[in-house]
Amino acid sequence: MASSPLIFTVRRFQPELVLPASSTPREVKLLSDIDDQQGLRFNIPFIFIYRHEPSMEEKDPVKVLRNALSQTLVHYYPFAGRIKEGVGRKLMVDCTGEGVMFIGAEADVTLDQLGDSLHPPFSYLQELLYDVTGSELIIDRPIRLIQVTRLKCGGFIIAINWNHIMGDATGLKQFMNAWAEIARGVHQPSIQPVWHREILMARDPPCITYDHREYEQILPPNNTIKEEDTTTTTIVHQSFYFRPSDIAAIRLLVPFQCTTFDLIAACFWYCRTKALQLEPEKDVRIMCLINARSRFNNNHSSFVGYYGNCVAYPAAVTTAGKLCGNSLGYAVELIRKLKAQVTEEYMKSVADFMVIKERCSYTTVRSCVISDLTHAKFKQVNFGWGEGVYGGIAKGGAGSFHGASYIVAHNNAKGEECLILPVCLPSEDMRRFEKELDEIIANQNQPITSVPSFVKSTL
Template sequence: MHNQIHCLNYSPYIMASSSSSPLRFSVKRREPQLIVPSKPTPHEIKQLSDIDDQQGLRFHFPFVMFYRSHPSLKREDPVKVIKEALGKALVFYYPFAGRIIEGPRSKLLVDCTGEGILFVEADADVTIDQLGDSIHPPFSYIEEFLHDVPGSSGILGCPLLLIQVTRLACGGFIFAIRLNHTMSDSLGLSKFLNTVGELALGASTPSLLPVWEREILNARNPPRVTCVHHEYEQLTHTETSIVMSLQEHEKNIAHRSFFFGPSELKSIRTHIPPHLQKCSNFEVLASFLWRSRTIALQLDPKEVVRLSVIVNVRGKQGLKVPSGYYGNAFAYPTAISKAGLLCQSPLGYALELVTRLKTQMNEEYIKSVADLLVLKGRPHYTTVWSFLIADVTRVGLGDFDFGWGNSVYGGPIGARPCTSFHVSGFKNSYGEEGILVPILLPLPIMNRFQQELLSNGIQYPRKIAPKL
């Protein structure tokens, strides 16, 4: 892999901003380097859990954080501070400095070689204020601030983390990171980055020590599937799924974010019956988006559609997942419906399906998932007419302090095919805080989706900004 790394020294970039004139800037990057643990670490092989190594998690997941300059730290170099803290953090999280290898029956393992994580140092002649309204998902010029180093994006034998720190002309910086998802979920990554922040601020050890113990989420012996898992049904399907549509219409894809503040949520809640008014905003919004998206797809009424809600299993009934556990600890409980019934029924129908998902998540359910994955060869979750949604508002992706305070925005760069996120930290032009939801769809479907939202009082585009 090392021989495949090349330096991209200069990269001009032009991005159309929200104003009439395009924003022009350039990014200069130095040669990528490997950051290794600052002290010797164990050389051993560790197994990933049976939740970690499923096919649906074998990809790299990017996040980005924007930091303003700090008046009292003008002489400090964020690149130097963060690099040193990363080396110290890898002493505690040393599996991140290793490489994924494949064992018998496609079982993934971490070879703790200490080779290190990949780091790119960069400078951009643009300020955080010039980036302005673009600091929210979808962050369309992420390629400039998280360079895909050639040869670095494989699952096997590649660095497990890629980080680029880009100094900005205003003294602020952008911290972008790409995670091999088989190693951790967003909560697991946040534990690592919290440790980096603590060590950057002078701590000698993390306030929360990392815990491996991946066997907690392994299949039972013998494995036995005891729950219904619509999320892993392997379908023989003659129609084109939404993922196929995205691939076929790659040049005609729309990636937009929709803002849901107090007025938007109030408008949506007028469509649900009194006995469901106690449902959370996440449940209400997930149901509304699923129904609106299905209407926009214009499917045969007999087609079966799915909504998978990504649910964290930490702290769930019967599960003893340690607080320092940084592996993947979630499942995708899934609601299903005929498309025609979902579209023609009131919103309360979809909401009742979604609220039932919470009751499914317990120790038996996640163990049944692990058993199914082992018995069926770690299948990919179902993507045919599926919509996955995750609430990342409580993950704390904007709360990492490397010495410059919290970020202006921290979180996913946008939606993925079939997958969206509820992202917090934004306000509208009235100063009202709300949730931002990025959506990725082929343009004709996106236009119908947007029209459906408009008929329910959801405006696009809306003037939004980070709340900090």
């Protein structure tokens, strides 16, 4: 049985708009046709946790980070603007310099009191990120919402709502590094940000050259399948630790070389599909977010400093019966093939697809999405208080879609370097998911550790 969440009080200061420290260009910048697709039009919460640092005793993290943010916005001035929607649902940034929403706060709790809950899902996220802007809205709102909460022990927590249409995980890491560098006293970021969104604009005329099954628009039947009917269902947000020994055990089930990402993604897809108890003939799919920067033939230098979205999420499709009736290696092989699809031409085809198909969203029917956040190394962002205790996603899901998950690096209570997989499912399905995952590594002495947090599906 899960332990009761710790109750603590957060006192927030008056929310304020933080403006760039000096004048910035007043202009309108078009977002790319990769940026402004429907599937990225949501805010995603990230958490960064830092311990007390004796050498910073005299410094207030709220003031240091607020001042550094103002200076960082001189370089990343589009973030201080507002997103607008034009003809054909084309998104753009009006660089007005109005600022980002910033909240300083203090909590009557220490990191030690928070114990082993310093990873997703954060049951107390609403205390750390007070939604004063309407996180489900992206048009004509502050592009960024940030709360910095001082803790009683001298540590602090940064919570940030990252607007996905403005950038991917690589873009977020670049912004966070720039902010941290300026907080440590440098005058400008070591990597200068560049806009260059024209690289990922649709061609003229647009031409779709791939079969983009990730965007197949499947209408659910009248008796909507249960994984979509979450309006009155209690959704369980639960994270699963994968220890090195767990990965080694799973690897024994696959008779060929593959990455750790492939293994965890295959487990996620397989166990989730079995947990949902779908009819064997139904199509199921997994989409993997792929950073495509290295897939461009001659434009690598154009992506130095690029903080926009350069991601694709190609799909592997099979039937529930084939996925669940085959070994784990079957799912791994499908995932390896989908990852290999992404090329420069594939990205151009996606951009063209968005224009021709009116910026449609990816398929959510009997679908799941997974992203690898381990390469971003968010824990390494250093504002002067050293490396973080945790840095990364705050919970599973993507906006209102519960089928999304992320692989996050974290140390467990024993100090082991582990990987965390946050999963969102209805409670009964979650119990079946956990059982299936335990059976996959049944040759281990202990089951995969999981830490649940029960929340309503409206969160």
